[in-house]
Amino acid sequence: GAVVSQHPSWVICKSGTSVKIECRSLDFQATTMFWYRQFPKQSLMLMATSNEGSKATYEQGVEKDKFLINHASLTLSTLTVTSAHPEDSSFYICSAPGSGGAFKSSYEQYFGPGTRLTVT
Amino acid sequence: SQKIEQNSEALNIQEGKTATLTCNYTNYSPAYLQWYRQDPGRGPVFLLLIRENEKEKRKERLKVTFDTTLKQSLFHITASQPADSATYLCALDMGAAGNKLTFGGGTRVLVKP
Numbered sequence: 001g002a003v004v005s006q007h008p009s010w011v012i013c014k015s016g017t018s019v020k021i022e023c024r025s026l027d028f029q030a031t032t033m034f035w036y037r038q039f040p041k042q043s044l045m046l047m048a049t050s051n052e053g054s055k056a057t058y059e060q061g062v063e064k065d066k067f068l069i070n071h072a073s074l075t076l077s078t079l080t081v082t083s084a085h086p087e088d089s090s091f092y093i094c095s096a097p098g099s100g101g102a103f104k105s106s107y108e109q110y111f112g113p114g115t116r117l118t119v120t
Numbered sequence: 121s122q123k124i125e126q127n128s129e130a131l132n133i134q135e136g137k138t139a140t141l142t143c144n145y146t147n148y149s150p151a152y153l154q155w156y157r158q159d160p161g162r163g164p165v166f167l168l169l170i171r172e173n174e175k176e177k178r179k180e181r182l183k184v185t186f187d188t189t190l191k192q193s194l195f196h197i198t199a200s201q202p203a204d205s206a207t208y209l210c211a212l213d214m215g216a217a218g219n220k221l222t223f224g225g226g227t228r229v230l231v232k233p
Contacts (some may be wrong), residue, residue: 004163006163032219034220034221042225043209043223043224043225043226044164044209044223045223046220046221046222049220091161093163093164095163095164097219098166107213107219108154108166108169109154109156109164109166109211109221110166111156111163111164111165112163113162113163114161114162114163116161
């Protein structure tokens with residue numbers, strides 16, 4: 001159980017175009033999902049928290065007009081990179097919290113396999 | 121400033137030995153600490169979670185300790201195997217609503233047969 005998928009797994013786009021990345025929870029519902037970005041040999045940097053039925057919450061320094069997040073259902077969140085530039089090339093990963101185990105207070109994260117974006 | 125430090129140098133270890141990884145943090149007060157494994161080009165996989173009032177947690181060949189006085193967590197892989205070769209990430213959960221995690225830079229482990 002607790003499988004998260006992402007689509008596409010990799011994408012190459014031209015500078016100035018927009019790219020949409022989908023994140024789905026396959027066998028559970030997720031009212032919250034998280035979007036991360038990871039540059040080579042660096043750790044995951046949280047970009048935003050996606051909330052089902054409401055606006056996303058962006059981390060400091062992340063442009064909300066550039067990285068559009070839509071969480072239209074309990075199993076799907078999308079990240080659209082608008083007017084992509086080469087510096088947006090990165091590995092984008094989403095996650096959804098698990099059940100919280102016995103404590104129901106800290107939740108392990110189930111991550112998608114990631115999407116490699118290359119902007120030329 | 122707030123920092124989470126993991127040894128950025130790769131840890132090379134002989135099969136069968138115990139690998140010990142450190143996660144040190146400053147200016148954070150996490151309620152929980154989590155450890156993940158990440159293989160190249162893949163998303164992280166959850167391994168273990170430990171609460172601030174727990175000293176130690178075990179899962180099969182894995183052991184985690186959490187010392188809030190030292191602001192440090194140790195992650196041990198006993199009887200290491202080549203299949204354990206990966207990058208291991210620690211993540212802090214402050215316990216606030218939203219369950220956001222803050223990740224360390226990760227330590228790459230290479231287990232040689």
